[in-house]
Amino acid sequence: MLEVIKELLEKEYQLTDVNMDTDFKRDLGLNSFDFLNLICIFEEKYNVELDEEKYRNINTIGELCEYLESLVGTDAV
Numbered sequence: 473m474l475e476v477i478k479e480l481l482e483k484e485y486q487l488t489d490v491n492m493d494t495d496f497k498r499d500l501g502l503n504s505f506d507f508l509n510l511i512c513i514f515e516e517k518y519n520v521e522l523d524e525e526k527y528r529n530i531n532t533i534g535e536l537c538e539y540l541e542s543l544v545g546t547d548a549v
Contacts, residue, residue: 473537480513492534510536518544 474492481487487500496502502510507530511522520543530536 473541474533477533477536477540480510484509484513490533492532492537494533495531496533496536497531514540520544 478488478490481490481500485500485502485506490500494500496507511527514520515522518540522539522543526539527536530539
């Protein structure tokens with residue numbers, strides 16, 4: 473899932489050199505609209521609905537990886 477997120481960040485925001493500890497706001501400078509855009513892309517890509525209560529508390533790429541993998545599994549990437 474990490475590679476999928478990295479590819480998406482590079483494509484959408486020209487961001488590279490990210491890892492599991494990278495913070496979306498602090499390290500990447502993404503605002504809430506940017507993050508919501510990412511959520512929508514993943515919902516569409518994997519045909520799932522992410523729970524706002526859960527993704528609202530996600531700060532790092534690692535946390536997003538874990539959450540997405542819990543919904544779609546590791547084989548879906």
